Amino acid sequence: MKKIITSVLIIAGSFCLPSCKKFLNIQPIDKLTGNNFYQSKEDVVANIYDMSRRFFGKVNETHFVGATGEYRSGEVMHEPQADVGPSREYVEVLGRNDLLELLRGGKPWDFYNFGAITDWTGYYQVIQSANILIEKLNEGIPGVSANEANQFKSEAAFIRALSYFFMVRLYGDVAYYTDAFHSEPLPRENMVSVLNKCIADLKAYKDFLPWAYSDPALKGVRASRGSIIALLMNMNMWNAGFDRANANKYYTETATLGRELVASNAYRLLPIEQWSTVIKGRSDESLFEFYRSINYGDQNRDVAPFGDMFLHYPYKRPEYTHRVSFAYFRAEYMQKLYPSNADKRAEAWFDEDIFADNGKFMMLKFAANSFASGEENANPDNTFLIFRYAGEILLCAEALAELNEDNEAIAMLNRVRQRAEAPLYNGGGGQELKDFIFLERSRELMGEGHHYFDLVRTRRILSSQWSYNVLTLDKYNRGAWTWPISSNALINNPFMTLNTYWVNGGN
Numbered sequence: 001m002k003k004i005i006t007s008v009l010i011i012a013g014s015f016c017l018p019s020c021k022k023f024l025n026i027q028p029i030d031k032l033t034g035n036n037f038y039q040s041k042e043d044v045v046a047n048i049y050d051m052s053r054r055f056f057g058k059v060n061e062t063h064f065v066g067a068t069g070e071y072r073s074g075e076v077m078h079e080p081q082a083d084v085g086p087s088r089e090y091v092e093v094l095g096r097n098d099l100l101e102l103l104r105g106g107k108p109w110d111f112y113n114f115g116a117i118t119d120w121t122g123y124y125q126v127i128q129s130a131n132i133l134i135e136k137l138n139e140g141i142p143g144v145s146a147n148e149a150n151q152f153k154s155e156a157a158f159i160r161a162l163s164y165f166f167m168v169r170l171y172g173d174v175a176y177y178t179d180a181f182h183s184e185p186l187p188r189e190n191m192v193s194v195l196n197k198c199i200a201d202l203k204a205y206k207d208f209l210p211w212a213y214s215d216p217a218l219k220g221v222r223a224s225r226g227s228i229i230a231l232l233m234n235m236n237m238w239n240a241g242f243d244r245a246n247a248n249k250y251y252t253e254t255a256t257l258g259r260e261l262v263a264s265n266a267y268r269l270l271p272i273e274q275w276s277t278v279i280k281g282r283s284d285e286s287l288f289e290f291y292r293s294i295n296y297g298d299q300n301r302d303v304a305p306f307g308d309m310f311l312h313y314p315y316k317r318p319e320y321t322h323r324v325s326f327a328y329f330r331a332e333y334m335q336k337l338y339p340s341n342a343d344k345r346a347e348a349w350f351d352e353d354i355f356a357d358n359g360k361f362m363m364l365k366f367a368a369n370s371f372a373s374g375e376e377n378a379n380p381d382n383t384f385l386i387f388r389y390a391g392e393i394l395l396c397a398e399a400l401a402e403l404n405e406d407n408e409a410i411a412m413l414n415r416v417r418q419r420a421e422a423p424l425y426n427g428g429g430g431q432e433l434k435d436f437i438f439l440e441r442s443r444e445l446m447g448e449g450h451h452y453f454d455l456v457r458t459r460r461i462l463s464s465q466w467s468y469n470v471l472t473l474d475k476y477n478r479g480a481w482t483w484p485i486s487s488n489a490l491i492n493n494p495f496m497t498l499n500t501y502w503v504n505g506g507n
Helices: 002-014 041-059 064-069 085-095 114-118 121-139 146-171 191-208 225-242 244-263 272-280 331-337 344-348 389-402 406-419 430-444 451-457 473-477
Strands: 076-078 286-290 327-329 384-388
Touching (some): 041 146, 225 244, 225 286, 225 389, 286 389, 327 331, 331 430, 384 389, 389 406, 389 430
Antiparallel strands (some): 076 327
C-alpha cells in the first residue's frame, strides 16, 4: 500500500505546474494587487479582466472541456487512422475512468498536459485576486462610486464562486476562504458546505449587476445578473444531488431563479440558423463565456477547443493531416439522442455521417467561423461557452419536474425544443419527463462540458442505461468521479488530504 501511495503522489505531482513553497502563497509576482495598484476605476476593470484571463488559463492548459465534462462516461471513441492516432486514444482511457493511466507519463498523449487538471493553484490565484479586490473596494478606491463598487464586488464574487464551483466538480471537497491575503493552512471543507457558502454570498450580490450592458462587446464577457443566476442554479442543482435530504430546497431555489431569468426578457434563444452567432460569442443567448477572437491575437492552445477532436477537412486544415476526425461519438449513443430526423440540431450540428461510428463523423456545432482558405492548422474562431440561456431553461425544467410541477416543466422544456424545430414534448410526467429533460440537456449542451457532471449529480452514472462507464455505488461514494489532486497541495499544509480513491490506486 505504501508503494502505491508513493507512486500515485509522484504521478500526480510530476504533471503539475511549479508551485510556491508557502501554502496559498499565490499572489502573482508580475501583478501589483495591493495598495499600489488600486488607484482608479481603470485599475479595477483591468483586474476584473485579469481574473477572467487567469481563469481561462486553466481551461486553455489542455483539452479541458472534453476531458472533464464529456469523455468519462465512455460515449467517445478514437479514430486509429487519424493523424497521430495513438495520441487520441486518451478519450477511451478517460472513458474507462482510468485517470492514473492517463496521467502516468510516457504516453503518446503527453503533449495534452492533462496533469494540469490536477493542480488547483490557478483557481486559488483567481480567488485570492477576487478577495483582495473586494477588500480594496470596501476600503474605497478613488473615482469609484458606491454603485460602481457594488457592481465590481459582484463581478469579483461571481468569478470567485465560479472558481469554487469548478473545483468542487473536479475535486469534491476543497479549502474555502474569502479573506484577503490568506496564508494560513486550511483543511478541505465539505463541498456541499462550500457551495452553500458561495450561494449565500452570491445572493447578496446578485441584484447589484445589470441584466445587460449598454456596450454589446461586454455581452456574456463581463458577469451580469444572468451570469450570477446561472451559477446559482448550477450550484443548487449540484447540491441537490449530494445533499439529498434537502434536495427540494435546492430544486425550489433553482426553479425560482429560472423563472426570474426567463421573466427578465434580457436573453433569448436565437434561431437555430443563427447558431454561428451563438458559438462566435457575445450573443443574446450567452450568460457567461470566455470570448476569444483571432482578431485580438488571442492565444488558444491548438488542443483546447472541443471541436478540435471532431472536425476534419474542409473545416480543419491542412487536408493531409485532417482527412478524418480524431474521434467520434458512438453511433448507438447518437441514435439515442436523435432517434429521428425531426430535429434541426441533427442537421445543423452534424452532417450526413452523424451515425458513422468512425472518423467520418463530424460535429459541425463547432465548425462555424472556420478559416475558409489557407493551410494553417487552426481551429474555428469560436468562444468558450460556460453558461448559456438554453442550458438554464432546461435546468429550470429539471428542477420543476423534480418538484412534480410537470406542466410548467414541459413548458420550459418546449422552449428549447421549439427553437430546435423539434416535435414538442407531449409525453407523461414523472420519471418519463425527467429522463427526457436529461436527454434534452445531453442534446442541447453536447460538447459544452456539462454531460458528465449531469450524470454524476443525478446519479445516472450508476446505471448502464445512461453510461458506458458505470460506477458502483461504493466507488461513487469514495469519489471515483473526482480527479486526483496534485501532491503540491500538501506542501506546508499539515491539514491537507488528497482524494483517497486515487491515492489508493483508483479501484
